[in-house]
Each structure stands twice: as structure tokens, then as C-alpha cells.
Amino acid sequence: MTKALIVVDVQRDFCEGGSLAVAGGNAVAANVREYVLNGGSGGALYVVATRDYHVDPGAHFGEWPVHCRVGTEGAEFHPAVADLPFDAEFRKGEHAAAYSGFEGVDAAGSGLSLEAWLRERGVIEVDVCGLATDFCVAATAKDAERLGFTTRVLVELSAAVNQG
Ligand SMILES: [Zn+2]
Known part of the structure; x- marks a missing residue:
């Protein structure tokens, strides 16, 4: 089963010191780095x-602090993940709120959505991690599931806004 790891929004503003910091964000960044570089990304191709x-x-700016x-x-990207060898980056939310990574478009200019990019490569299974568990990670995972990908959230590589 071809699998992809989707690292959601591990950016400076969502980590300690940022404008919309999630507690544990820095640790998530460090742990994601370790997982990708030394953990084989959990078998994700x-x-x-x-x-x-x-x-x-x-x-969206008003509902949340500007970020x-x-x-x-x-x-x-958080410095711990900025130099990871990502196969692609998907940007979202230029002119409207966008919680799900599946609303993103390939930053390399292919014009592909995340879904199209994954399907082109035969990906049928995704692991989702990052920030924040209860917002963008959840939205990305729900979309992945709805689109038919076998989906898993790596909670140990994610941090939530609401700890409950
Ligand atoms: Zn936002």
C-alpha cells in the first residue's frame, strides 16, 4: 500500500513564540524531524x-489572531522541519480560511491539489500529523477519509489547541 505522510502546518506562528502558538508545537516540530530523518516516516513513501x-x-483574521x-x-516552517526533504508543499488559505490540507495547492506550481498529487502517485493510505490536532490536522484527516484514503492521525506527532 503506497502511503504518504502529511505534515500539517508546522509553522513558526503555531509554535511557542508565534502569534497563534499551540502548546507543544516546538516539541512536535522536533519529533516530526526525528520521525522523518531517523524513523523512516513510518513507512511512508x-x-x-x-x-x-x-x-x-x-x-479568519478576527476569529483568530493574525497568523x-x-x-x-x-x-x-519551524526551523526543525524547514530543511526536511518534503516531496511537495501545499499552500492554503490565501484569501479565505482553509483548515484542511486538501484545500491546498502545490507550491511548486503544478496546479495540483493535494488529492490529485497523491492520486497521481498511487497513494491510497495517509498518515496525518502536525498542528493543530483539533483544527487543521482533524480537518485534513476527515477530508482524507471522505476521499477514500486509509487514514491515521499520529497523535504523538501532533498537538492540540484544546488539550481536552
Ligand atoms: Zn489560518
């Missing part, structure tokens, strides 16, 4: 990252 990437997302604005340091 592909590793992709999603990135919250806001220009003017309307009411991951294009061109700011906060939108960058």
Missing part, C-alpha cells in the same frame, strides 16, 4: 507538508 499561507483571509501571513517569519 512520500512526505508532504501543508502550510497556512494567508494574504487576506477575510473573517501565517505571507512574507512574514511566522508563515515559515
Whole structure:
């Protein structure tokens, strides 16, 4: 079964010190790094990252503190994951809220959605991790399941806004 690991939004603004920090974000970044570099990514053939990437997302800024604005340091990947060999990066949310990585588009300019990119490579199984468990990780995993991918959330490689 061809599997992909989807690393959701491990960006500076979602980690300690960022504008919308999730407690445990820095640890998630370090653990994801370890998992990819020394843990074989759990057998995933592909590793992709999603990135919250806001220009003017309307009411999303207001519902949440301003975060991951294009061109700011906060939108960058956390330093622990920035140099990981991601096979692709999917950016989402330029002009509207986008919680699911499946709303993202290939940053390399292929025009492919995350779903199309995965299907092109025969991926049928996905592991999802990152920030935050109860928002973008959950939305990404729900979409993956709805689209028919065998889906698993790696809770030990994720952190939640609401710890309950
Ligand atoms: Zn956002």
C-alpha cells in the first residue's frame, strides 16, 4: 500500500513564540524531524507538508489572531522541519480560511491539489500529523477519509489547541 505522510502546518506562528502558538508545537516540530530523518516516516513513501499561507483571509483574521501571513517569519516552517526533504508543499488559505490540507495547492506550481498529487502517485493510505490536532490536522484527516484514503492521525506527532 503506497502511503504518504502529511505534515500539517508546522509553522513558526503555531509554535511557542508565534502569534497563534499551540502548546507543544516546538516539541512536535522536533519529533516530526526525528520521525522523518531517523524513523523512516513510518513507512511512508512520500512526505508532504501543508502550510497556512494567508494574504487576506477575510473573517479568519478576527476569529483568530493574525497568523501565517505571507512574507512574514511566522508563515515559515519551524526551523526543525524547514530543511526536511518534503516531496511537495501545499499552500492554503490565501484569501479565505482553509483548515484542511486538501484545500491546498502545490507550491511548486503544478496546479495540483493535494488529492490529485497523491492520486497521481498511487497513494491510497495517509498518515496525518502536525498542528493543530483539533483544527487543521482533524480537518485534513476527515477530508482524507471522505476521499477514500486509509487514514491515521499520529497523535504523538501532533498537538492540540484544546488539550481536552
Ligand atoms: Zn489560518
